[in-house]
Amino acid sequence: xxxxxxxxxxxxxxxxxxxxxxxxxxxxxxxxxxxxxxxxxxxxxxxxxxxxxxxxxxxxxxxxxxxxxxxxxxxxxxxxxxxxxxxxxxxxxxxxxxxxxxxxxxxxxxxxxxxxxxxxxxxxxxxxxxxxxxxxxxxxxxxxxx
Numbered sequence: 001x002x003x004x005x006x007x008x009x010x011x012x013x014x015x016x017x018x019x020x021x022x023x024x025x026x027x028x029x030x031x032x033x034x035x036x037x038x039x040x041x042x043x044x045x046x047x048x049x050x051x052x053x054x055x056x057x058x059x060x061x062x063x064x065x066x067x068x069x070x071x072x073x074x075x076x077x078x079x080x081x082x083x084x085x086x087x088x089x090x091x092x093x094x095x096x097x098x099x100x101x102x103x104x105x106x107x108x109x110x111x112x113x114x115x116x117x118x119x120x121x122x123x124x125x126x127x128x129x130x131x132x133x134x135x136x137x138x139x140x141x142x143x144x145x146x
Contacts, residue, residue, distance in 0.1 A: 007049045012036070014044065027051060029068050076101065 005012045005025060014025040023044040024037040036051040038044035059066040078086075090100035 005045060005048050007045075007052050010052050012048050012051075014048075027055065030055065030066055031064070031068050 003014045005014055011028045012025040013028055016023050022037050022039055027034040034051050034055050036047040038047045056066055087097055090097045
């Protein structure tokens, strides 16, 4: 099991360990590693809220920003052939590879909502194909996913 909890403006990735028979989670999007656990969902949610509150209090005492700072750049590792195709397609569309990737990410996030993971992957693939093949794939994407 892998799920997300929300408390205030914070998210946590949650998993269940069948060996230990315990739920455990990690707060996402912060500068530090903060874990929590519980043997029931109710305990887990309570432990998450307490972990967030404790973390915020500690950051306030230390006069530290609790939220992770994103610099807007990151490395992406993809298969060589996908890299080649993306570079060629972006050049054909008179776009930088950076803009091409930004467009694909933005498109995928704006269309993702609460759809299944396989559909999200299809949207990512289609979002890469749209600049390459134009409106035809855009029309197909709209008819399938809307």
